[in-house]
Amino acid sequence: PVVLGIESSCDETGAGLVRDGVLLGQAVASSMDEHARYGGVVPEIAARAHVHAMAPVVREALDRAGLTLADVGAVAVTAGPGLSGPLQVGVAAAKSYAFSLGVPLYGVHHLAGHVAAAALEGEPLPNPCVVLIVSGGHTSLLLVRDLARDPIVHLGDTLDDAAGECFDKVARILGLPYPGGPAIDRAAREGNPNAVRLPRPLSGPNDPPYAFSFSGLKTAAARWVEAQRAAGGEPHVPDAAAALQEAIADTLTRKAVRACTDHGIGTLVVVGGVAANSRIRALTEQRCAAAGITLRVPPLRLCTDNGAMIAAIGDLLVRSGAAPSPMNLSIDPSAPLEYAALSPLAAVR
Numbered sequence: 001p002v003v004l005g006i007e008s009s010c011d012e013t014g015a016g017l018v019r020d021g022v023l024l025g026q027a028v029a030s031s032m033d034e035h036a037r038y039g040g041v042v043p044e045i046a047a048r049a050h051v052h053a054m055a056p057v058v059r060e061a062l063d064r065a066g067l068t069l070a071d072v073g074a075v076a077v078t079a080g081p082g083l084s085g086p087l088q089v090g091v092a093a094a095k096s097y098a099f100s101l102g103v104p105l106y107g108v109h110h111l112a113g114h115v116a117a118a119a120l121e122g123e124p125l126p127n128p129c130v131v132l133i134v135s136g137g138h139t140s141l142l143l144v145r146d147l148a149r150d151p152i153v154h155l156g157d158t159l160d161d162a163a164g165e166c167f168d169k170v171a172r173i174l175g176l177p178y179p180g181g182p183a184i185d186r187a188a189r190e191g192n193p194n195a196v197r198l199p200r201p202l203s204g205p206n207d208p209p210y211a212f213s214f215s216g217l218k219t220a221a222a223r224w225v226e227a228q229r230a231a232g233g234e235p236h237v238p239d240a241a242a243a244l245q246e247a248i249a250d251t252l253t254r255k256a257v258r259a260c261t262d263h264g265i266g267t268l269v270v271v272g273g274v275a276a277n278s279r280i281r282a283l284t285e286q287r288c289a290a291a292g293i294t295l296r297v298p299p300l301r302l303c304t305d306n307g308a309m310i311a312a313i314g315d316l317l318v319r320s321g322a323a324p325s326p327m328n329l330s331i332d333p334s335a336p337l338e339y340a341a342l343s344p345l346a347a348v349r
């Protein structure tokens with residue numbers, strides 16, 4: 001069947017249509033600009049924007065796919081984790097579509113959606129694979145077998161800030177516009193990464209091999225900026241951006257490749273908004289090639305939040321015969337990533 005995927009966990013309203021692992025069409029609207037002057041997503045503003053954009057975005061995705069609602073055979077929706085108001089809007093919309101069309105509803109985990117995005121271009125996800133999830137809220141190394149059926153093994157997570165959060169916070173310190181990740185990526189093109197010395201956190205021989213820590217990096221960047229100003233100068237933004245990007249890319253890619261070699265796994269999948277970063281993409285390519293590891297990174301437009309990735313995980317669940325969610329499915333703003341389908345328990349929480 002054609003699976004309609006709906007995403008609204010943060011500031012993107014996304015709808016996508018997937019059938020048998022093939023993306024048929026998608027549309028995304030973002031309330032990002034409305035949050036820019038607050039320096040972060042304001043949940044109430046995001047929720048209102050989802051209410052406003054939801055039906056038009058679904059219509060747009062259908063138009064692009066050359067389909068109508070009557071073609072939809074199942075609906076998948078992000079039920080968590082995320083901001084509760086924004087999640088409520090997506091889940092309410094998904095229930096309305098599923099109920100009125102008489103098709104099954106699947107409440108799914110947002111991060112499983114990010115992983116499934118890597119299965120949309122051609123080949124299915126290899127089983128098993130190591131997945132590096134890097135986004136605004138998460139930095140995790142996972143061991144994934146059958147994404148639709150098996151429990152996901154957490155190899156390591158960040159102990160403090162997520163990589164995207166670090167990009168965003170340092171961008172703010174450097175006076176770059178929100179969202180910070182893309183701004184740092186752009187600024188870094190003109191910078192010299194060796195002009196500023198930044199640490200490589202948790203990279204010593206006795207540190208946990210797959211855990212990350214980024215708050216120290218943020219502090220080190222802030223101290224460097226202060227020192228520049230104290231010395232009467234202004235910080236050279238491109239150099240600082242390049243150094244930060246290099247420190248993050250170096251740490252992420254080294255640990256991800258190590259997770260593959262330690263576990264004898266031949267494929268690394270990198271997903272999440274931060275996977276859009278040009279240096280992270282280049283360095284993972286280089287290091288995976290050197291280690292004989294096959295690298296899978298979704299195309300840029302499928303890296304940040306979107307509905308196609310939610311349709312993709314819904315499609316995997318449907319094809320694996322997973323049980324649909326109950327119609328009283330509720331959101332779970334802090335859902336743990338054990339399974340792609342959110343546990344029916346979420347319905348009674």
Ligand code: ATP
Binds near residue numbers: 081304
């Ligand atoms: P989560 O998926 O964890 O709930 P989220 O929805 O905020 O969090 P995404 O939309 O997947 O995350 O990614 C957004 C993050 O990606 C932001 O922190 C943003 O700065 C970062 N980002 C986007 N593009 C780039 C880039 N080119 N370089 C670095 N970071 C980037």
Ligand code: MG
Binds near residue numbers: 010011304
């Ligand atoms: Mg976002």
Ligand code: FE
Binds near residue numbers: 114135272304305
């Ligand atoms: Fe996300």
